Amino acid sequence: MQRDAEAVTKGKPGRDGAAACLRHVATYTATQATALYAAYRFLGLRIPPRRAVAALAVSAGTHYIADRQGGHWADPAPRGIVRLAAATGHSGWLQRDPSAGYLMDQAWHKGWVAIAAAIAAGGNGLAQPNRS
Numbered sequence: 001m002q003r004d005a006e007a008v009t010k011g012k013p014g015r016d017g018a019a020a021c022l023r024h025v026a027t028y029t030a031t032q033a034t035a036l037y038a039a040y041r042f043l044g045l046r047i048p049p050r051r052a053v054a055a056l057a058v059s060a061g062t063h064y065i066a067d068r069q070g071g072h073w074a075d076p077a078p079r080g081i082v083r084l085a086a087a088t089g090h091s092g093w094l095q096r097d098p099s100a101g102y103l104m105d106q107a108w109h110k111g112w113v114a115i116a117a118a119i120a121a122g123g124n125g126l127a128q129p130n131r132s
Contacts (some may be wrong), residue, residue: 055120073101
């Protein structure tokens, strides 16, 4: 759920990059909310609204953080999650492998989506089907 203009601009510094990233994250989160509502409605999952909102907030926030890194994976002065990669010994990989940034980005996104799903599912690990 992203227009090409947002894909190109979301990692650039300044207001334009931040605004493009916010637009992308807004449509991304709306899409996730729609899918979550469909699962709630049609599959009978009882996901408490507070958990759904918390899960969507975690997903949106971490998505924004990652997408502001776009195009900066090989920068000599790392920032954001690129700094985290450098601190864990992955900066050489990011410098050498042209696909490393994309792979790290996708791992970040998928990891946080899994955490958001666990938040939505609740303490017992599974949302309970509505049997009524």
